[in-house]
Amino acid sequence: HRNVARLLEGSQVRHVLWTGGGSRSRRAELRLAAEQGRLDLVVATQAVLEEDVLFARLGLVIIDEQHRFGVRQRSVLREKGTAPHYLIMTATPIPRTLAMTLYGDLDISTIDAMPPGRAAVRTRVIGPSQAEHAWRFVRSRLDAGEQAYVVYPLVEATEAKPLKAATEEAERLSREVFPDRRVALLHGQMRPEEKDAVMRSFVAGEVDVLVATTVIEVGIDVPNATVMVVQHAERYGLAQLHQLRGRVGRGGRPGYCYLMTDDERAVRTARLDVLTKTNDGFKIGEEDLKLRGPGELLGTRQHGLPALRCADLTRDLDLLRQAQQDAADILRGDPVLGSPDWRALKTAVAGRFGGRMQFLDVG
Structure with missing residues (x-):
C-alpha cells in the first residue's frame, strides 16, 4: 500500500489499506465506506473475505501470490461483485491453474524478463555433509557487507515433527556459526x-x-x-521454494540460494533439481504439474491426479487444443446447450460436476 500511496500521490483516487488489525470502529468504518462506494482502490489481506464485507461497485479483483489462497477463498472474493474482471498473479503457477491454462479457461500474459538490474538466483541443493560449506559461503557474503536469510519450516520444535525450528536455531546460529554477527529472529x-x-x-x-x-x-x-539457506528443503513445495529464493538478489548483486535437505539421498531428487536448472516460473510449474497432477478443475483440490482415464495433460497437447476448439465452437452456436443435439452433453456435465460448476472460472 505504501507503493500505491506513492504512485497515487496528488490524485483523486480514494485508496485504503484493509487488514485484520485495527480497532472495531475502524473496521466498521471501512465496511460502511465500501458498501456506500466511497472507496476506489482497496489494498487488502484476507480480511475482505468476511461475509459482512460488501462492495457497492466491485469491478476488478486482483489476487497477488494466488497460490497462497484457497479455491473457495478466491471464489468468495469474486462473488462480492457482479461479474467483476478478474486478474490473478503469481511467479509460479500452481498445478491446478497451469492445467486450467492448458484447458483454455484462462487468458495468460507472461512477463518473461527479469526486472532491470536483477540477475537470476543461483541455486544449489546440498545435504547435511555440505552444511559447513554453505555457512562458509554465507560468512563470505557477510564479510562483503551483504545480508542473509536462514529459513526454517517451524517456529518451535515438536515431538510430532522432529525438524529444526527457527527459535532454537536462531540461538544456535548466533552462538556457534555467526558469533561475531548480528542475528535476529522473525516468525x-x-x-x-x-x-x-x-x-x-x-x-x-x-x-x-x-x-x-x-x-x-x-x-x-x-x-x-x-544469500539464503532453506533448511529441510524437500519438505516445501516448488512454488514456495521459488518464492522464497526470490527474496535474494533484488539489488544489483547476484543472489544465491542453498536448499539444504534432511539427508544425502534427497539431494538427488528430480523435484529439487528443477530449481537448480531454471528460474522460469512456468517451467517450474510445468514440472510441478508432471509430479503432482493438476487437481480438480471443478473443485477445491489444488493438486493430485485428474479424473482422466487415458489423457495426459502434459503429453496430449494437440488433442487438448482440438478439444478446446470443439468446445468453443459448440458454445458459440449454443451457449446454454439448449438444442436437442446437446441435451445429452448438458445432462452429462450437470450430473458429473453438479454444484462444483461455481469453481470453474475461479483460477
Whole structure:
C-alpha cells in the first residue's frame, strides 16, 4: 500500500489499506465506506473475505501470490461483485491453474524478463555433509557487507515433527556459526509491532542474518540481502521454494540460494533439481504439474491426479487444443446447450460436476 500511496500521490483516487488489525470502529468504518462506494482502490489481506464485507461497485479483483489462497477463498472474493474482471498473479503457477491454462479457461500474459538490474538466483541443493560449506559461503557474503536469510519450516520444535525450528536455531546460529554477527529472529507468531521492528532493523542493515519461517515468503524487499539457506528443503513445495529464493538478489548483486535437505539421498531428487536448472516460473510449474497432477478443475483440490482415464495433460497437447476448439465452437452456436443435439452433453456435465460448476472460472 505504501507503493500505491506513492504512485497515487496528488490524485483523486480514494485508496485504503484493509487488514485484520485495527480497532472495531475502524473496521466498521471501512465496511460502511465500501458498501456506500466511497472507496476506489482497496489494498487488502484476507480480511475482505468476511461475509459482512460488501462492495457497492466491485469491478476488478486482483489476487497477488494466488497460490497462497484457497479455491473457495478466491471464489468468495469474486462473488462480492457482479461479474467483476478478474486478474490473478503469481511467479509460479500452481498445478491446478497451469492445467486450467492448458484447458483454455484462462487468458495468460507472461512477463518473461527479469526486472532491470536483477540477475537470476543461483541455486544449489546440498545435504547435511555440505552444511559447513554453505555457512562458509554465507560468512563470505557477510564479510562483503551483504545480508542473509536462514529459513526454517517451524517456529518451535515438536515431538510430532522432529525438524529444526527457527527459535532454537536462531540461538544456535548466533552462538556457534555467526558469533561475531548480528542475528535476529522473525516468525508469524510474533506480535505485529515486534515483526515490524525486526524488519526495520534488517532493512536498515542493523541485522546481518535473519532467521525466519516462511513469513518472509512475500512482501519482503531488501536489496542488500544476497544469500539464503532453506533448511529441510524437500519438505516445501516448488512454488514456495521459488518464492522464497526470490527474496535474494533484488539489488544489483547476484543472489544465491542453498536448499539444504534432511539427508544425502534427497539431494538427488528430480523435484529439487528443477530449481537448480531454471528460474522460469512456468517451467517450474510445468514440472510441478508432471509430479503432482493438476487437481480438480471443478473443485477445491489444488493438486493430485485428474479424473482422466487415458489423457495426459502434459503429453496430449494437440488433442487438448482440438478439444478446446470443439468446445468453443459448440458454445458459440449454443451457449446454454439448449438444442436437442446437446441435451445429452448438458445432462452429462450437470450430473458429473453438479454444484462444483461455481469453481470453474475461479483460477
